[in-house]
Amino acid sequence: MRMCDRWLTGMCLVMAATTVAMAAPPKGFEQVDTEVTIGVQPGLMKYDKAEFTVAPGARVKLTLTNTDVMQHNLLICKPGEGVTMEVAKLAWALGADGMARHFIPDSPLVLHATKLLDPNASESIYFVAPKDPGGYPYVCTMPGHAFTMNGVMHVHQAGKSGGGSAGPGGLADVKYRYYEGDWNALPDFDKLTPVASGTNAANEFDIKPRKRDDQFGFAFDATLRVPVDGKYTFYLNSDDGSQLSIDGKMVNDFNGLHAPGEHAGAADLTKGDHAIRVIYFEKSGGEELHVAWSGPGFERSKLSPDYPTGGGSSGLNEAFTVLVTDRPMLRRVLMPNTSPRSVAVGLPGGINCVFDTEIGCVRYGWWGRFINTGPESGNGTGRGGQTCTILGDRFSVGDNGYPLRVGDASATPIVAFRGYRPGKTAPQFLMSIDGTDYTQTIDVAVGRIGLTYTFEFAKAPSGPVTFSVNPAGLDLSSSAGKWDGGTLTVPAAQARTFSVTLAQSASK
Ligand code: CU1
Numbered sequence: 001m002r003m004c005d006r007w008l009t010g011m012c013l014v015m016a017a018t019t020v021a022m023a024a025p026p027k028g029f030e031q032v033d034t035e036v037t038i039g040v041q042p043g044l045m046k047y048d049k050a051e052f053t054v055a056p057g058a059r060v061k062l063t064l065t066n067t068d069v070m071q072h073n074l075l076i077c078k079p080g081e082g083v084t085m086e087v088a089k090l091a092w093a094l095g096a097d098g099m100a101r102h103f104i105p106d107s108p109l110v111l112h113a114t115k116l117l118d119p120n121a122s123e124s125i126y127f128v129a130p131k132d133p134g135g136y137p138y139v140c141t142m143p144g145h146a147f148t149m150n151g152v153m154h155v156h157q158a159g160k161s162g163g164g165s166a167g168p169g170g171l172a173d174v175k176y177r178y179y180e181g182d183w184n185a186l187p188d189f190d191k192l193t194p195v196a197s198g199t200n201a202a203n204e205f206d207i208k209p210r211k212r213d214d215q216f217g218f219a220f221d222a223t224l225r226v227p228v229d230g231k232y233t234f235y236l237n238s239d240d241g242s243q244l245s246i247d248g249k250m251v252n253d254f255n256g257l258h259a260p261g262e263h264a265g266a267a268d269l270t271k272g273d274h275a276i277r278v279i280y281f282e283k284s285g286g287e288e289l290h291v292a293w294s295g296p297g298f299e300r301s302k303l304s305p306d307y308p309t310g311g312g313s314s315g316l317n318e319a320f321t322v323l324v325t326d327r328p329m330l331r332r333v334l335m336p337n338t339s340p341r342s343v344a345v346g347l348p349g350g351i352n353c354v355f356d357t358e359i360g361c362v363r364y365g366w367w368g369r370f371i372n373t374g375p376e377s378g379n380g381t382g383r384g385g386q387t388c389t390i391l392g393d394r395f396s397v398g399d400n401g402y403p404l405r406v407g408d409a410s411a412t413p414i415v416a417f418r419g420y421r422p423g424k425t426a427p428q429f430l431m432s433i434d435g436t437d438y439t440q441t442i443d444v445a446v447g448r449i450g451l452t453y454t455f456e457f458a459k460a461p462s463g464p465v466t467f468s469v470n471p472a473g474l475d476l477s478s479s480a481g482k483w484d485g486g487t488l489t490v491p492a493a494q495a496r497t498f499s500v501t502l503a504q505s506a507s508k
Contacts, residue, residue: 088146217281368392398469407463450503
């Protein structure tokens with residue numbers, strides 16, 4: 001419960017109430033056919049299992065152990081593309097009731113669910129696996145988590161023992177050949193002699209085995225295990241060019257010299273093993289290769305060490321969409337409804353906002369994917385002349401202009417913007433008010449759709465500090481001081497560092 005120190009007492013009460021003891025199995029489940037244990041990769045907003053397999057009709061014991069520092073749950077859903085996001089949105093729509101209801105929406109799309117688990121807590125749920133074979137997606141419905149925190153329960157006959165691990169979907173036998181040369185487009189690697197070759201033990205398309213950062217290329221050959229018949233989409237995001245083919249057929253052609261950007265291609269595939277080839281080259285500058293796929297019952301899932309990545313537009317009419325996962329992302333771009341001097345901030349887990357450096361405040365937030373820099377917005381730099389679009393649903397942060405006053409609350413302060421840095425998990429904006437420097441750290445409001453700001457002054461403020469926003473539709477809280485409507489007053493003695501949380505209230 002150490003994390004509680006950072007957050008609000010109200011949150012801690014809810015968290016304490018949700019700690020779940022290990023209960024005895026219900027009748028009929030004293031013996032199960034399949035036991036599945038799932039953990040959480042700390043700080044990555046991901047389960048430690050992207051998939052598991054059970055036999056149709058098997059009695060299943062599924063244990064979720066929360067090995068992370070924030071709360072998570074796990075909901076098993078009906079099959080279908082986009083179902084996890086649909087369920088997540090229903091959960092998020094619970095608003096202020098969400099925590100109490102463990103973010104489990106009343107929906108026929110939800111088959112089974114764990115409660116919201118505290119850090120270190122564990123819960124087992126028991127159920128009979130569906131009779132119909134297929135991919136049953138599972139997802140964490142804490143606000144913002146669903147984009148990355150998901151997986152698939154495969155239901156199909158796997159040997160006669162019932163359950164166990166049948167070959168899961170994904171890559172196997174990844175082999176690489178590494179080349180060096182100065183190209184402006186992908187060469188025919190089969191006609192060239194590789195400088196080195198090998199296998200990738202992690203079974204990923206990984207360009208780490210390179211011996212230099214410019215003028216090199218890779219040809220990867222691997223087996224792609226396709227879990228069920230269906231349409232699959234393959235994403236390439238590379239600098240410079242790359243191509244992906246399956247069974248000798250081009251699926252995604254992202255050849256040429258360019259900045260990173262997402263490029264997608266789709267293929268209808270039958271269940272079973274297919275030969276997949278990814279080729280890639282880099283001339284000069286940045287070098288990146290990111291590969292991912294999505295298909296029936298599962299969201300975009302990576303085939304390279306990480307995905308997504310930063311970068312700009314592909315310039316190929318593909319929406320440039322990035323979900324910010326484990327690290328904040330900052331983009332100085334033209335954004336709607338703010339001054340031209342604004343910074344788009346993507347926080348881990350799909351909570352985003354825009355900080356207006358001209359005014360010195362956050363203007364609004366949105367949850368979902370990050371921004372579309374658009375095909376017109378410059379050569380992949382994301383700094384062109386066009387306004388970007390936000391991807392996702394907007395939420396209010398009560399923007400009322402510059403929010404702070406020190407000492408005399410009625411005097412207009414002299415405010416200056418000094419810079420920003422991404423920080424490890426939360427970005428910081430360095431400002432000054434009446435000559436005193438301070439930082440505003442912007443973080444996700446845990447368990448809510450909203451933001452937490454931490455203000456830290458370089459020296460003790462000379463008088464009380466007030467922070468004001470438009471309170472409409474917001475649940476306001478803070479680490480110190482008293483609220484009066486949308487105005488928080490923090491006594492000088494407590495004002496050197498304080499935080500405020502602005503979360504969407506249930507009624508929006
Ligand atoms: Cu989660």
